[in-house]
Amino acid sequence: MASNKLLKFSSSPHVKAKRTTRHIMIDVCIALLPAVIMGIVYFGWRAAALIAISVASSILSEGVYLLICKKTVKEIIHQFDFTSCVTGLLIALSIGSQTPLYVPVLASIFAIVVVKMLFGGTGKNLVNPAVTGRVFAFISFTSVMASGWLAPSISSIAGGWATSISPTTGATILTEKLSGAVTSFSIWDMLLGTGMAGCIGETCKLALIVGAIYLAVRRVINIIYPAIYIAVTGVVAVILQSVTKGQLDLYSFFPAVLSGGLFLGAFFMATDYTTSPNTTVGNIVYFALLGILTAVLRWATGIEVVSFVILLGNLLVPLIDKFIVNKPFGYVKVKKVKEKKNG
Amino acid sequence: MSIRKGKNYPYGIHVKDNKQLTADAPIEKITAPETVYVCMSQHIGAPAIPCVNVGDKVKKGQMVGEASGAISANVFASVSGEVIAIEDIVNGLGQKAKYVVIKNDFADEEVFFDDICDFEPSSLVERIRLAGIVGLGGAGFPTAVKLSPKNQLDALIINGAECEPYLTCDYRLMLERTEDIYKGIKYTARALKINKIIFGIEANKPLAIKAFERFSDLDIVILKKQYPMGSEKHLIYCTTGRKVPLGKMPFDVGVCVQNVKTMIACYEAIELNKPLTSTVFTVSGMAVNEPKNILAPIGTPVVDIVKHCGGTLEELEKVVAGGPMMGKALINLNHYTRKTDSGFLCLKAEEISPLNPTNCINCGTCAKNCPMRLMPMYIESFALAGDFANAEKYGAMNCLECGSCAYNCPAKRALVQSISMAKNKIKEMKKNGK
Known part of the structure; x- marks a missing residue:
């Protein structure tokens, strides 16, 4: 009889859903795969090397940090939750393919050790590690990061990606557009990234959209929020362009949303659980705010600001969470008794 | 009709x-x-x-x-x-x-x-x-x-x-x-x-x-x-x-x-x-040989009930009085049915997902699922920090302890446990006239 057997004892609920933090992070990695593949197809072995180095240094720096914290190897493997893998992937995808190999290494170490682990590890970071890592790299290595964008073209892909990409450098379409030299890119080109210069993972928007749809189907993210971000950015950009030019410029919607790091930022960086608000209303406010800031700051500064805006937004999240809280079911507003003041 | x-x-x-x-x-x-x-x-x-x-x-x-x-x-x-x-x-x-x-x-x-x-x-x-x-x-x-x-x-x-x-x-x-x-x-x-x-x-x-x-x-x-x-x-x-x-x-x-x-x-x-003088309840779970609905006199030892249902399997991990979401786990089978019993569940390890909690990742799933529209993650962190006044501010006392938050929590936080601890402490504080 089982009467003598020790039973497990715990608080309710006694059944739980299967999904864990690790499952969610693996889903994010899977969702980034199309962008990784397209990055390698467009930019060749260098992209592959950058991605591999970035991911490896992220995971290793987390491991080394935990070793210094006197965790055993078994514990480290047991609690490995793939967040550092996501961070590494995002850093690699948001840098140019000609970036020196040491840049993602330093960015990853900064992101993992300073931004994440020193604050207490997964879930405790104030700002998104990947975004901060990217901004760190941008500010620290301005010259190498700002030059060396490669523009993949249909012909170069057809001719074999490993050998024949000619390293034509150029500004991203965004910079061109912002400097008023915007020319003839079709929307299709912008979606696929063909002929456009950009970062490894940000060039092919279609791959990012596929990844985002995967995340939405798996219910990791709510697709509405990044959609709000992208739409608000586009609309505000149209308004700003129209005001500047003095006439309605609807076409500027597409370059505004389809260029730069907006898709990667909106789908994969801004939706990071830890650094986004906890309520539905809070999220809508947050993503709309990001959209407005992105469009306005792009217009004002003429550089790509998505990662800076997300960093800024992250810092506003505690404030949003403090003031936007769900109203409990059956909440009755307490009527404040107005005291008449006798003048 | x-x-x-x-x-x-x-x-x-x-x-x-x-x-x-x-x-x-x-x-x-x-x-x-x-x-x-x-x-x-x-x-x-x-x-x-x-x-x-x-x-x-x-x-x-x-x-x-x-x-x-x-x-x-x-x-x-x-x-x-x-x-x-x-x-x-x-x-x-x-x-x-x-x-x-x-x-x-x-x-x-x-x-x-x-x-x-x-x-x-x-x-x-x-x-x-x-x-x-x-x-x-x-x-x-x-x-x-x-x-x-x-x-x-x-x-x-x-x-x-x-x-x-x-x-x-x-x-x-x-x-x-x-x-x-x-x-x-x-x-x-x-x-x-x-x-x-x-x-x-x-x-x-x-x-x-x-x-x-x-x-x-x-x-x-x-x-x-x-x-x-x-x-x-x-x-x-x-x-x-x-x-x-x-x-x-x-x-x-x-x-x-x-x-x-x-x-x-x-x-x-x-x-x-x-x-x-009697209650009807369900005896179920993967670790009991013959799951059944049973009518038993109040005060029947749980051991007798389990015996009536063909005994339990070796893999028995947990016995729960009540439903799995709000029921209470039993320390041992020295328990006797009461008027309010609605079930005794003999659960296997695969049913109870006994994972250890990890850091909260602030995903907001608990707040999204809470049927009372509370913010379980804040109540939990305030409760664990011993700040029960703030836990109450975020609505700890309105919690039903239904377990919707903890069921879907990807970090497997013991949210209900912390919140009910906060509730008890708040009640205690009020009793002491604070």
């Missing part, structure tokens, strides 16, 4: 219900045990006071514990025999309570109440009070108190949702004792002097809905299969559209909610003159 769909309530979760284990098993009467342990504290409120002495011969249906105070309930002998002990026992939940231990003489002698002669509302309520009937949905609040509200109510809502996974006892009762439930409902409505009767049944019980269709004076509401639909406040909202204000009770919005099991107890007390 009217059947309509319930109002939609967007917050709540979908739980794998595992009801198929026992949904088709007819209610089985267990063979009376050798000894029954009748607990004096089977309800919310003051414990009953034993009114028999060691060595007394008692008959089935004879009062052994008398209600002590306004919110309390009588307790009855569930078998005939001899009182062999009246002692404090630590039960499987780890609670110390007074028990009257009766050795069964298998003579099956039974005593009944006198017939009710006038069927006036007040005499019906008096009978329900006398019979020791409490809310059998799990809360155990004395039913007679619920049936004597200060204001006139306008609707009686019958809770046939049974949203807890695994449990099927209410469902089986709705199929097997439809007529009795209906009669109980009519008596209860009469006691409350109201005509409007709403019967809420979850959409996953089509047979139960069909069984009640024939009663033309019931307003049957088909509820969406969602957890926690059986929660009083949500049932009221989905059936009538009324929101119970925070800190208020259902009678403040003019309704009274009763469980189907309570209705059967009322029927038995009023028409059959029987006090509450």
